Amino acid sequence: MGVVETSTRTIVVPRSGATVAHRNGGESRYARPKVAVDTVLFGVAERRLKSYLVQLKRGTNAGRWAFPGRLVRVGELLDTAARSELEASTGLDDPYLEQLFSFGDPTRDPKAHVVSVAYMALSGDPERVAACGSKYLAGRWFEVAALPPLAYDHSVIAAYALKRLKAKLEYTNIACNLLPRSFTFAELEELYALVLGRALDRRNFRRRILAMGLLRRLPQKRHGAHRPATLYEFFPRSLRTIEML
Amino acid sequence: MGVVETSTRTIVVPRSGATVAHRNGGESRYARPKVAVDTVLFGVAERRLKSYLVQLKRGTNAGRWAFPGRLVRVGELLDTAARSELEASTGLDDPYLEQLFSFGDPTRDPKAHVVSVAYMALSGDPERVAACGSKYLAGRWFEVAALPPLAYDHSVIAAYALKRLKAKLEYTNIACNLLPRSFTFAELEELYALVLGRALDRRNFRRRILAMGLLRRLPQKRHGAHRPATLYEFFPRSLRTIEML
DNA sequence: CCAAAAGTGTTGGCTCTACACCCATGA
């Protein structure tokens, strides 16, 4: 048995020679790495930055947590594959999605050479994420600061994604994809502080953000336990990412 | 005939159904996109930013120019594949190399679904680039501002690479990989002006670069037609790229 | 009326840009 199809990966046992040749076109000459997409989905809940993991059902990594991903099919766009897998495992229909980097170390999956194109996705309301489907044992949010051991090289991917998120928070309006439609300045500031891992000066933050002219002040206020806060929203969402530099 | 091996790409005719199934594991279920690396090599020569192209020998794109690239083999690191292909087509042994982005549109190559992991490479002495080998019809430097029509989606890759180069020039010391070991301030400034496409203030530029503390002043001077210029070199090359922010 | 979060300006330091003249050499 040279080829095993699991729910997550097509596994080709390497160097098994002629027995595999008729299945996959020949190990030595025609065997090729496969392409997968893996998506790091970020969201903010309970005042923490979280990321969504699924628990693998089969393979050497059965039982371990990983980012939702799958092999790419012929004819499929990479983005489309990432989106469809994400929708299948979280129900999110149209999240912000951005390609990060491709990881191609042949040993990242000990059973097959799979090149993973890593993506980052952002969700504005983690509560709405549902059903991991039958493909995985489970799926849930984990605090980014305390991820469990991950399958494959997914901890490397996690670190890369977080780095990218931090960087883009500073010079783009990417934050709008991590917030609900309307929000208070305090919430926006908390998001920045959460992701960047440091406190921000409220007055300077407010000035800086307003200077960008990306926010629209709403007439409503949010009423809580104390003084009500003005609500804001980002200008048309279609400006998905503005590079501010 | 469902599968054709050319020198550059394994071409799988899509949607040809059962006749192909035994060759490649079955179109519908097991057929997978292949992975290639394509590398945009930059260099400066004759006071122009140039990039190295090779002329394809076979396939639908025979005769067209493209960046050196090939399919990745099972067991191969992406970086290794990019380096080995680059060395094969230019003779460069250890250039600066950086992964850019993966392009996976199934229509980018009309004959097969190949996901291309694009790389950028930099050479400090374009003159030394030799021999394109027998794989390509030809290979030579083209001015970046005047590239010929390119094969596949390589013009998209070219644009992406140039954008990345410009960006990193501003916040890293990546420039050291585009210059010979020692150089004058005028040469460094010219490089920046060339890549960024705008003139720089000589005094401000000098101040800014020196403030970074990455240059070592050499005792020698370069003697030309007029006043000799002080030579500099970057501190140990091993600091390949310093992120300056 | 009190607790708690929302909202608001000013100042000093630093950085960046704009700008013009003298210097050293080879021919």
Add this chain to the structure above:
DNA sequence: TCATGGGTGTAGAGCCAACACTTTTGG
């Protein structure tokens, strides 16, 4: 000696960080 590219300083503007008190509401 002259043509040419090498080398240098300063002043004004804009930007950013530091910093504390008043306002508004719910309870």
